[in-house]
Amino acid sequence: MTARSFGPVIVVHGGAGKAATDVVEARRAGVRAAVMNGWQTLTAGGSAVEAVEQAVKMLEDDPAFNAGRGACLNRDGEIELDASIMDGRDLAAGAIGAVKRIVNPVTLARAVMEAGGPILLVGEGAQQFAAAVGIQECAAEALVTERQRARWTALRQECAESVGTVGAVALDRAGHLAAATSTGGLPLKAPGRVGDSALIGCGTYADDQLGAAGCTGDGEAIIKLTLAKTALEFLREGEEPMEAARRAVRELTARTGAEVGIILLDRYGRIGVARNTAQMACAWIREGNIDPEIFD
Structure with a gap:
């Protein structure tokens, strides 16, 4: 039996981990606004790439x-950002790592993708490339x-709150998939550290033949299992999206024993979400149900 396409779908997440009580509601409101923004792009005829970029921005x-x-500050008290984006139509991808002074890293990652040269x-x-393409x-x-x-x-005295990455996956009206991820990384991270969010196949992956996935959580653990691509391979084996997501997190x-979360879509627009953390604010919208579904 062939699965039926559900039409346009977008899913966003606001990071896996335990959020401070004073920001839980702010994050729920934030993922709601982001998924609505991405959905408006899709319903206006925009591509999945455009939708995930707008949501993540x-x-x-x-x-x-x-x-x-x-974003969180590194050991030296500076912000260094990672982001990536991938187009499932042709496996085009772009990523940036350890960049400073860029308001929207996902837009810079898209510019890298569209330039058609290096992926990362x-x-x-990356700063020089941003200047060359007019990103101030x-x-x-x-x-x-x-x-x-x-x-x-x-945190220099005692680590407490854990926060993660943000990301989005989408399926557009033409049946194409995309994924995008952005993060400030780990609190007090070593300067120059780049995590899974900048690595295609680890934190981000999209392939029209399989699906699209975005990960959040312990970046080093995600890298070790190339988690996004691993979850999509479970789809290839015939797993339903929700079970594929859960199986990836279980594995x-x-x-590793690490804390992570994942969102994914299969090529028909069916949704999978899983986490082993206390929270992961998520929202999704799909055709026929345009009131965002929000959960932690």
């Missing part, structure tokens, strides 16, 4: 999330929130 602009403005640019090379830098302090500065100071938990 909204999360990057929201200081409640660990991406763009509001990091550090100063902002002041470093423009990305730092009072909350994250206070958190950095506290990573068994092998």
